[in-house]
Amino acid sequence: MDTNFQPIISTNARGHYRQHPLEFKRALVALSLEPGASVARIARDHGVNANQVFSWRRLYEQGRLGVPALMRDDGLLPVVLASTVPAPSNDTANANGIVVLELGEVRVRIEGQPNASTLAQVLDRVLR
Structure with missing residues (x-):
């Protein structure tokens, strides 16, 4: 049995977070909004978590990804x-x-x- 009684000391409290450019986020959102698209598959293919893509979709629908929300539930354009x-x-x-x-x-x-x-x-x- 291997026992280690020394505490693990990490220099980085939270780790490294990737910063994705807006174009990348918009591209994944556009892919995920296509009919029949799988968010999980799109996220896996591009190396991000599916929850992150869903978060970007919410931001896009609110118009907070740098462009106005063009995809609305009522099908109308602003x-x-x-x-x-x-x-x-x-x-x-x-x-x-x-x-x-x-x-x-x-x-x-x-x-x-x-x-x-x-x-x-x-x-x-x-x-x-």
């Missing part, structure tokens, strides 16, 4: 209304509108009077 565009005038010949769509790092600006089919094509491409 919309910001800006008052920089003047109100439309009664003169339809000179009326020019501006539509600005921002989704993450993608920004689409449409000027003039686009018809409904043009807007439908733009929205179809942007929201894919």
Whole structure:
């Protein structure tokens, strides 16, 4: 029988914690939000604990990972209304509108009077 009566003295009280960059966290959250994804498998494949990935998902949903929460339970995207565009005038010949769509790092600006089919094509491409 091996008995050791000397106390174990550790110089590091808590050990070394890895600091993961935001891009890494966002990438794992994106992978975990895909339909049919296994958080445990994603965490194991990337060398982190599954509980950590769930924690990052909560932070992402709260918008605390540096980007606004785009995945919400109601399926809606956040919309910001800006008052920089003047109100439309009664003169339809000179009326020019501006539509600005921002989704993450993608920004689409449409000027003039686009018809409904043009807007439908733009929205179809942007929201894919």
